[in-house]
Each structure stands twice: as C-alpha cells, then as structure tokens.
Amino acid sequence: MKPLLRAARRAGNRIAAAALEGVVRTAAAVSPRLPAPPGEPRSIFVLRNNDVGDLLVVTPLFDALRRRFPEARIAAGVGSWNRDVLLGNPHLSEVLPVNAPWFNKYQARAGPLGRLSYLRSSPEVRAVADRRFEVGIDVLGSAWGSLLLLAAGIPYRLGVRGYAGGHSAVHQAVSFDPNEHVGRSALRFAELLGATDLPPVRPQVFLTPEEIEDAERWWAAAETEGRRRRIVIAPGGGLPEKRWPAESFAAVAAGLPDASLLVLGGLKEDDLVARVVASTGARCFESPPDLRKFFALLVPSDLLVTNSSMPLHAAAAFGRPSVVLLGESFPSARQHQAQWGYPGLSVSLGKEPGVRGRLWTAAEALDVIRQELAA
Numbered sequence: 001m002k003p004l005l006r007a008a009r010r011a012g013n014r015i016a017a018a019a020l021e022g023v024v025r026t027a028a029a030v031s032p033r034l035p036a037p038p039g040e041p042r043s044i045f046v047l048r049n050n051d052v053g054d055l056l057v058v059t060p061l062f063d064a065l066r067r068r069f070p071e072a073r074i075a076a077g078v079g080s081w082n083r084d085v086l087l088g089n090p091h092l093s094e095v096l097p098v099n100a101p102w103f104n105k106y107q108a109r110a111g112p113l114g115r116l117s118y119l120r121s122s123p124e125v126r127a128v129a130d131r132r133f134e135v136g137i138d139v140l141g142s143a144w145g146s147l148l149l150l151a152a153g154i155p156y157r158l159g160v161r162g163y164a165g166g167h168s169a170v171h172q173a174v175s176f177d178p179n180e181h182v183g184r185s186a187l188r189f190a191e192l193l194g195a196t197d198l199p200p201v202r203p204q205v206f207l208t209p210e211e212i213e214d215a216e217r218w219w220a221a222a223e224t225e226g227r228r229r230r231i232v233i234a235p236g237g238g239l240p241e242k243r244w245p246a247e248s249f250a251a252v253a254a255g256l257p258d259a260s261l262l263v264l265g266g267l268k269e270d271d272l273v274a275r276v277v278a279s280t281g282a283r284c285f286e287s288p289p290d291l292r293k294f295f296a297l298l299v300p301s302d303l304l305v306t307n308s309s310m311p312l313h314a315a316a317a318f319g320r321p322s323v324v325l326l327g328e329s330f331p332s333a334r335q336h337q338a339q340w341g342y343p344g345l346s347v348s349l350g351k352e353p354g355v356r357g358r359l360w361t362a363a364e365a366l367d368v369i370r371q372e373l374a375a
Contacts, residue, residue, distance in 0.1 A: 020112075020143045021165050027147060028169035032155040037171070037193055038134050043073040045133040045154060047145055048082075049100040052291070053237075053310035055082045056203040056317065057183045057340070058139050059089070063199040064190035066091035077128060081106045084291040088206035096131075098124055102144045103164075115144055119151045128152040137189050141176065142166050158189050179338050202342060203317035205295055215296035222260065222283065229259045229373055230301045235276050236269035237309025244307055244325035244359065246275045251362030252305060252369065253280040259373075262301075264294060264311065303372055305365075308340060308348075316342040323369050325360060326350025347372070 044065055048055050055078055065074050076086060077098035086095050101110035101118055110118070119125055129152040136152065138145030141160020146169035149157045159170035167173050174188040183201040190198065219230055235249040253261055253276055261282035265273040273284050289297065295314050298304065304315040304322040308330065315322045324346055330336050333350035341348050349360045349368060 017143070017165055021168055024143050024146050024150075024166055025168035027150045031150045031169075032153060033171070034134075034156040037156055041069060041072055041134040041156075041193075043075070043131065043133045044069065044135045044137065045075050045077060045096075045128060045131070045149075045152070046137045046139060047077045047098060047148060048139045049077060049079050049098045049102075049145075050104050050140060051106070051310070052082055052085060053313050054104075054140075054182075055085050056205070056310065056313035058186035059085070059204040059317075060183055060199045060201060061137075061139070061186040061190060062089060062091040063204060064187050064195050064197070065193070067197045067199075068190060068193060068195035073131075075131070075133070079104055079106055085205065087292070088208065089204070090206065091204075096124070096128060098128070098148070100124075100144070100148060103140055103142065119144075119147055125151050135193070138166060138170075139186055139189070140164065141174070146170060158192060160185075179335060181341075182339060202319075202345075203313045205314065205317040207292065207296055207299070211292055211296040212299050215293070216300045218297065219260065219262075219300050229303070231256060231259045231261050231369075231373075232298060232301045232304045232306075232311070232315075233261060233263045233276060233282065234265065234304065234306040234309065234311040235263065235272045236265040237307045237311075239329070240327075241329040242308060242327045244327055246272050248325070248359075248362045248365070249276045249305070250278065250280060252365055253277075253282045255362065255366045256369070257281060262297065264289070264297065266294075266310075303369065305369060308336060312340065312342075312346060316345050319345065321372055322346040323365065323372060324348045325365060328359065 073093045075094040075096055076092055077096045079099050080097050101107040102115055133154045135156045136149040136154035138159045142164035143166045146159055146166030150169055157170045158172050159166045160176050161167040161173040162176035172192045174185055181201055187198050233249055235246050263273050263276045263282045263284045266288050277284050298315050298320055299318045301320055304311055306312055308324055308326055312322050312324055326333055330350045333348040333352050337348040
C-alpha cells in the first residue's frame with residue numbers, strides 16, 4: 001500500500017508542477033522582455049531568498065558580476081535572516097529584503113495561495129519593481145522565483161533548468177547538475193552574461209578587523225597554559241535525518257582532551273549544544289551568538305567539525321578546514337563533497353554506495369580529525 005501511496009503522491013506533484021509551470025509560461029508571454037541580454041546592463045537583481053548556507057555558497061557570483069560590470073547597480077534579494085552575511089560586501093550596491101515564503105526554513109510554510117498573495121501584495125516585491133532592474137537572476141531556479149522576477153517587471157531573466165521549474169519564463173538557463181558544486185553552478189550565471197574573469201569557488205564574507213580581534217580575544221582568554229588547538233564543533237543544522245548523532249559529536253569532544261573546544265549552535269539548537277558539552281571540557285555560549293560573531297569565531301580556529309550545514313561554508317570563507325559528518329539521508333559522501341564541499345579544505349564522511357552502508361563512528365571520525373590536525 002505504501003509504494004502505491006508514494007507513487008500517487010509523486011504523480012500528483014508532477015501534475016501540480018506542470019500546472020504551475022503553465023502559469024509561469026502564461027505570465028511570461030504577457031510580460032516585458034528583451035530579445036537579447038543588454039551588453040552593459042545598468043542594473044542586476046540576484047534573488048537568493050533561501051537559508052544562510054545557501055546564500056554563503058553562491059557569494060562568489062556577486063564578485064564575478066562586479067568584475068564584469070563595474071559600473072552596474074547590483075542588488076541581492078535575500079531574507080532578513082541573511083542580511084548579516086552580506087554586510088560590508090564591496091561587490092553589492094544594495095541588499096533588498098525578500099522574505100518570500102518558499103524554499104527556506106525561516107518563513108512560515110505557505111501554500112500556493114499564500115505565495116501568490118506575497119507576489120501580488122508584498123511591499124517587498126513592489127520595492128524590487130520600483131527599482132526597474134534590467135536583468136534578474138533566480139539562483140535557485142524555481143517557478144516561484146520566476147514569478148517574482150515577472151512581478152517585478154524585470155525584462156531579462158535567468159534561471160535554472162531541471163530543478164524546480166520556472167524555466168519557461170527565462171531567457172537563459174543554467175542546467176542543474178547534482179554533481180557540480182553549487183557555487184560553481186552559480187558562477188555560470190555570470191558566464192551567461194559574458195563574464196570570463198571568475199573568482200575562486202569559495203564563499204566570501206567580509207568581517208571588520210574589530211570583529212576578528214574580539215574573536216581572538218575570546219579564544220585566548222581561556223588558554224592559560226598557552227595556545228592549544230582550537231576546534232569548533234557545530235552539531236546543528238537542517239533536518240534531523242541530515243545530522244550526525246549528537247552523542248557521536250559528544251564522543252568526539254570527549255576524545256579531544258588536549259584541544260580548546262567550542263560548541264556552537266543556532267536558534268533552537270540549545271539542546272543539541274548542551275548534549276555535546278555535557279561531561280566534556282568544551283565551552284559554549286549561554287545563548288547562540290549572532291551570525292557575525294559566529295563567523296568571526298571561526299577565523300582564529302584550527303578545525304571545524306560539523307554536519308552538512310552553514311558552518312561548513314562559513315569556515316571555507318576563511319580558509320579553515322572542516323570535517324563534515326553526514327547523516328542518514330545522505331546516500332553518498334562523494335556526491336556531497338562534489339556538490340557542497342571544498343577541495344583541500346573539507347572532507348565529507350558518510351555512506352557510499354557499494355563501499356560503505358553505515359554512518360561513521362566517533363572513533364573513526366576522531367582518526368580523521370587527528371590526521372587533519374597533524375596536516
């Protein structure tokens with residue numbers, strides 16, 4: 001019975017997606033459009049209303065666009081939870097709030113009517129429209145993202161083919177490839193617009209010297225016996241099935257008695273942090289640090305031990321190595337590394353078809369962590 005229900009659900013989803021794409025196609029047919037990309041666009045809008053890690057991983061796109069169009073007005077449309085990620089970013093002219101109720105965990109779940117209501121009546125969408133952008137990029141690539149670009153009256157649009165729809169409304173599309181790094185895929189939008197000078201595929205975060213100095217002082221304050229290896233453990237992130245078990249993180253912390261350990265979590269992750277800190281020498285904060293402080297604390301660290309989550313991308317921004325422990329829902333560590341990892345900086349440990357059918361144990365992870373510290 002369950003296989004039949006799953007098949008029926010998949011069929012229903014396909015029908016709903018086809019119907020929504022029909023709406024996108026119809027809206028695009030009656031909307032302003034340019035026959036070709038403007039050679040030197042005066043303004044570009046980049047939509048990324050997704051989670052923090054999703055934004056971090058595509059930040060090289062802003063750099064690539066600025067290199068190609070140094071005089072253009074380049075704006076990012078992001079959720080309010082993400083504004084701190086882009087503070088001080090020299091490649092952006094403006095950051096606009098786009099708290100769209102789709103493809104993020106911060107907005108209340110909304111059905112099609114709620115999403116249409118946002119597109120039709122949100123002052124945020126009107127603010128984007130008022131700026132009369134010439135080019136719009138939906139980095140995620142979805143029917144709802146394309147509808148937002150259409151609602152904003154953007155005449156030349158870029159999206160993604162083969163992920164979540166919306167391709168009927170775009171002039172050019174990046175093909176979705178689950179084996180290509182998400183950051184590299186994002187840079188393909190700049191290539192479609194003629195960019196050839198591309199930055200490295202590594203997140204970009206711009207902290208102030210004061211933020212970095214404060215973080216160094218925090219680490220140094222407890223190092224009464226001289227500087228020890230500084231390890232950040234981040235046990236939170238995403239859905240439970242995506243996370244390595246909290247008790248395994250606790251065992252790792254207990255197995256590193258000579259290191260200076262900091263356990264960091266986000267909102268609603270206090271319980272996870274407490275379970276890792278209990279009975280170990282690790283430190284934590286009474287309440288989660290804000291995003292900028294979270295980023296800064298990674299800068300003076302030697303290693304991050306984390307789930308597949310935002311800290312992985314933040315650590316990569318500062319060239320800090322990471323050991324990424326994958327949960328049950330990840331079928332292939334190799335594929336995860338290709339799509340989300342950073343060669344030379346991160347290593348993904350998890351299941352692998354035909355090679356390994358179980359999660360890594362804490363003892364196995366500790367061996368890799370010690371190797372990374374030795375290297």
